[in-house]
Amino acid sequence: MKVGIIGYGNIGEAMVSGLLNSKTVNPDEILASSRNEKKIRAALDKYHIGITRDNIKVTEFADVLIISVKPLGLASVLEQIKDHISDNTIVVSVVSSVEISEIESIIGDKKIVRVMLNTPVMVNEGMSALCMNQLVNFEEVDEIVALFKSFGKVELVEEKYMEIITAVSGTSPAYVFMMIEAMADGGVMMGLPRRKAYKLAAQSVRGAATMVLESELHPGALKDMVCSPGGSTIDGVYTLENNNFRGTLMKTIREATKKADRLKQKL
Ligand SMILES: NC(=O)c1ccc[n+]([C@@H]2O[C@H](COP(=O)([O-])OP(=O)(O)OC[C@H]3O[C@@H](n4cnc5c(N)ncnc54)[C@H](OP(=O)(O)O)[C@@H]3O)[C@@H](O)[C@H]2O)c1
Incomplete structure (x- = not known):
């Protein structure tokens, strides 16, 4: 070919x-x-x-x-x-x-x-x-x-989904880069060397994404597996929920989809 x-x-x-x-x-x-x-x-x-x-x-x-x-x-x-x-x-x-x-x-x-x-x-x-x-x-x-x-x-x-896909997979690497940067910044704030912080955050995101793709388990079930009762993860989950983490991401995808729709070009 x-x-x-x-x-x-x-x-x-x-x-x-x-x-x-x-x-x-x-x-x-x-x-x-x-x-x-x-x-x-x-x-x-x-x-x-x-x-x-x-x-x-x-x-x-x-x-x-x-x-x-x-x-x-x-x-x-x-x-x-x-x-x-x-x-x-x-x-x-x-x-x-x-x-x-x-x-x-x-x-x-x-x-x-x-x-x-x-x-x-x-x-x-x-x-x-x-x-x-x-x-x-x-x-x-x-x-x-x-x-x-x-x-x-x-x-x-189907082509009718292309603007939503633009948001969900086309634009989303930018949001994930921001998340990795912020997670690493948090680590640095608590005293971790910066290079190590980026590697730890990035590999955790890659590993988590691979688990979603390969296990076919619901992302919520995978989240539950990390949260031991009374442990530190559930405190982190509470902080994210309290700050509208999921709602913010949903809104982000909605806004990016709307923008992709407005950007459609006539040739
Ligand atoms: N980057 C992303 O995240 C992403 C995601 C999804 C889709 N896309 C789409 O992928 C496409 C390419 O993006 P990109 O990031 O690769 O852009 P890019 O780096 O700017 O590449 C576009 C290339 O097209 C060349 N070009 C422009 N007019 C040409 C012509 N008449 N004849 C031959 N070559 C010509 C440019 O050459 P010169 O350097 O000589 O101008 C440039 O090398 C875009 O349509 C974008 O919407 C990008």
Whole structure:
């Protein structure tokens, strides 16, 4: 499978790294485009992939064409490449806030997949939610799922959920980083060296998340397992409840969803 990538930025490079590390594709099966000479040289040195300044070359090369430019740059890229997209090419947009129908309004009836992913794709622990139009067949869905599994977990969803997913998995790494920072600050306040505090807090978050994913137990049951009667955890839980921790997070997701909805772009 030949993978083209237009928009070789943070996410574009993270996808290249994941695809190569997992050996899902070989370096000669990737052609990316960049306008930046430094990035072109770095991509050649680090990943040995094909890289060009020419978006049309990438479009004609690709069986799967991933577009990873910022939302404001999407329309001009689509206008530039639209006459070079074959009916068999699967166009995958990881661009936030742009619906499949908007992409169709420029490139017409082509196979289109829309993805909401998050920055942990950079360490192969991403969460990608995928939806597609009706021209993408079951076999092709499996191919795209396999591609995105090379840098994390994948969920197929209906497009109507994309703005909620933007909040729950797209924006949430920021909140978790804030939580890790605050937990570590608390440790430092109580006398723990800072480096150790970050490691202890971050690994605890990773371990807790892995337990939710792997045990399939309710998060509340996992919380109960930590709370011994009269112990220190239940005092911490009380402090969080008293300060509306869960309500604040629910409100955060609601507000981020509303904002994602307002940010939806017409092309
Ligand atoms: N970062 C996140 O957490 C996140 C999460 C979910 C979704 N997304 C989506 O992922 C997409 C990429 O985000 P990012 O963080 O990777 O942004 P980024 O680092 O700014 O990367 C975008 C890249 O697109 C390139 N580009 C722009 N116009 C181009 C054109 N006409 N032809 C070729 N390349 C072009 C830019 O190159 P130059 O440097 O030359 O301008 C840049 O390298 C965005 O649409 C974003 O909404 C991001």
